[in-house]
Amino acid sequence: MIQRVCILGSTGSVGVSTLDVLGRHPERYEVFALTAHSRIDDLFAQCMRWRPRFAAVADASQASVLQARLREARCSTEVLVGPQALCDLAAHPEVDAVMAAIVGAAGLGPCLAAARAGKRLLLANKEALVVGGALFMQAVQEGGSALLPIDSEHSAIFQCLPADRSAWHSHIDHILLTASGGPFRTRDPSTLHTVTPDEAVAHPNWVMGRKISVDSATMMNKALEVIEARWLFDLQPEQVRVVIHPQSIVHSMVVCRDNSVLAQLGTPDMRVPIAVGLAFPERIESGASQLDFMSMGNLTFEAPDFTRYPGLQLAWDTLRGTPGSTAVLNAANEIAVAAFLEGAIGFDRIHGVNAETLATLAIGATDAHSIDGLIALDQRARAQAADIAKRYAR
Ligand code: NAD
Ligand code: MG
Incomplete structure (x- = not known):
C-alpha cells in the first residue's frame, strides 16, 4: 500500500533530500504534508511539484500569502499555520510516516505527537530527543511508534x-x-x-x-x-x-x-x-x-x-548529571550558535556560553518529570544563556 508521508522542515537540507528519495519511488510514497519556517518561496515550489494535501508555516501573514499564491496557481494544497498545525499534521490519521527534519527543540512537540499517534517516525531532529530523553522514548513505546534514526x-x-x-x-x-x-x-x-x-x-x-x-x-x-x-x-x-x-x-x-x-x-x-x-x-x-x-x-x-573540542565532554557530564541537564545543554547551545551566526559572539565563546549556563542554572528536582517541565526548563536555560552571551558580546 502507498505510504503517506509528512515532512516537517521540508525546505531544509534533510527535507530536500527526503523529497529526492520519495521522488524515486512514486509507486511507494505520496507526500501528504510539507512544513517550513522560512523560505516560503521554496515551500511554494515544493507544493507545486508535490501537490500535498497540506502545507504549514509559522506565521499567519505568510500563510495567507502562500495560500493566495497556491490558489492562483490552481494548486489545492490547504495551508495551515502555527505550532499546533505541525502537531496535528504529524498525528493526522491519514499519515503513515513522519520525517522529523526541523532543527532544534522546536521539533519536540510535533515529534511527540507523531510518536503518540503511532507513526513511523524518521528522526533527524536530534535536539528533540536530547531534550525529551526518557519521556520521548516512553511516548514512542506507548504510542507503538516505529522510531527510525536518520x-x-x-x-x-x-x-x-x-x-x-x-x-x-x-x-x-x-x-x-x-x-x-x-x-x-x-x-x-x-x-x-x-x-x-x-x-x-x-x-x-x-x-x-x-x-x-x-x-x-x-x-x-x-x-x-x-x-x-x-x-x-x-x-x-x-x-x-x-x-x-x-x-x-x-x-x-x-x-x-x-x-x-x-x-x-x-x-x-x-x-x-x-x-x-x-x-x-x-x-x-x-x-x-x-x-x-x-x-x-x-x-x-x-x-x-x-x-x-571542550564541548564534547559535556555529553557524558550532562548524561551523568541532574536529569534535565541535557535539555539545558541543548538550549544553551541553540542560543550560543545563533549568537555566533549573527556575529554577536566569537566562535571560541560558544563553549563558554554552554558550560556557564550548565554551571549556573538551577534545575528543579521535578523539572525532568514531565514534558511541560522540560519545556519550561528549556525556556529558562535560553534566557540564562542569552544573558551570558550578552556578556561575551564583541
Ligand atoms: P536546515 O536548517 O537545513 O532545515 C531546517 C528545517 O526546519 C527548515 O525546513 C526550516 O524551515 C524548519 N524550521 C526551522 N526552525 C523551525 C521552527 N522553529 N519551527 C518549525 N520549523 C522550523 O536543517 P537540516 O540540516 O536539514 O537539519 C534538520 C535536523 O536534522 C537537525 O536537527 C539536524 O541536526 C538533523 N540532521 C541533519 C543532517 C544533515 O545532513 N543536514 C544530518 C543529520 C542530522
Ligand atoms: Mg550525524
Whole structure:
C-alpha cells in the first residue's frame, strides 16, 4: 500500500533530500504534508511539484500569502499555520510516516505527537530527543511508534544491529560514533576566535543546515549524538564512545560482546539513511553514489582532542548529571550558535556560553518529570544563556 508521508522542515537540507528519495519511488510514497519556517518561496515550489494535501508555516501573514499564491496557481494544497498545525499534521490519521527534519527543540512537540499517534517516525531532529530523553522514548513505546534514526551515525548503528530490538542489549559492548572533526580539526586553536560563520559552516564532507554545521565545527553535534545514542539504543553513557574519522566513510560501529566489530560504510549522503528509514526492513534505491574502494585511499582513525573540542565532554557530564541537564545543554547551545551566526559572539565563546549556563542554572528536582517541565526548563536555560552571551558580546 502507498505510504503517506509528512515532512516537517521540508525546505531544509534533510527535507530536500527526503523529497529526492520519495521522488524515486512514486509507486511507494505520496507526500501528504510539507512544513517550513522560512523560505516560503521554496515551500511554494515544493507544493507545486508535490501537490500535498497540506502545507504549514509559522506565521499567519505568510500563510495567507502562500495560500493566495497556491490558489492562483490552481494548486489545492490547504495551508495551515502555527505550532499546533505541525502537531496535528504529524498525528493526522491519514499519515503513515513522519520525517522529523526541523532543527532544534522546536521539533519536540510535533515529534511527540507523531510518536503518540503511532507513526513511523524518521528522526533527524536530534535536539528533540536530547531534550525529551526518557519521556520521548516512553511516548514512542506507548504510542507503538516505529522510531527510525536518520542521523547517519545512528542509522549506521541501527543497520549493524539485529532487527529484534530485544536482542540489542545482549549484543552491544559499546558503540563507536565516528566524527569527521569538522573544518577546524587541524587549525591552530589560538586562531579560533577569528573564525567567521561562513568558515564554520563549510563542512569538509557534508552539506547541511547552518546550525548543525556550526555544531560539527565545535563537535557539539557529536555531543548531541552521544546523548541521542544513549536514548535510541538504551545504553549507559560509557557505552557510547567517539572516534575521529576524517573521511566520513565509516558512519559508525558496534563493538559486540564477543569483540566482533560491525561497521556501516557508504558515501557521505543523507539519502542513504533516509532510504533506510523509509523502507526498513526493505531496501530501496537512494540516489547516492556507490563507494569505490579502488580509488578511496586511506581510512584513518584518531582519538578526539578534548582541549580542541571542550564541548564534547559535556555529553557524558550532562548524561551523568541532574536529569534535565541535557535539555539545558541543548538550549544553551541553540542560543550560543545563533549568537555566533549573527556575529554577536566569537566562535571560541560558544563553549563558554554552554558550560556557564550548565554551571549556573538551577534545575528543579521535578523539572525532568514531565514534558511541560522540560519545556519550561528549556525556556529558562535560553534566557540564562542569552544573558551570558550578552556578556561575551564583541
Ligand atoms: P536546515 O536548517 O537545513 O532545515 C531546517 C528545517 O526546519 C527548515 O525546513 C526550516 O524551515 C524548519 N524550521 C526551522 N526552525 C523551525 C521552527 N522553529 N519551527 C518549525 N520549523 C522550523 O536543517 P537540516 O540540516 O536539514 O537539519 C534538520 C535536523 O536534522 C537537525 O536537527 C539536524 O541536526 C538533523 N540532521 C541533519 C543532517 C544533515 O545532513 N543536514 C544530518 C543529520 C542530522
Ligand atoms: Mg550525524
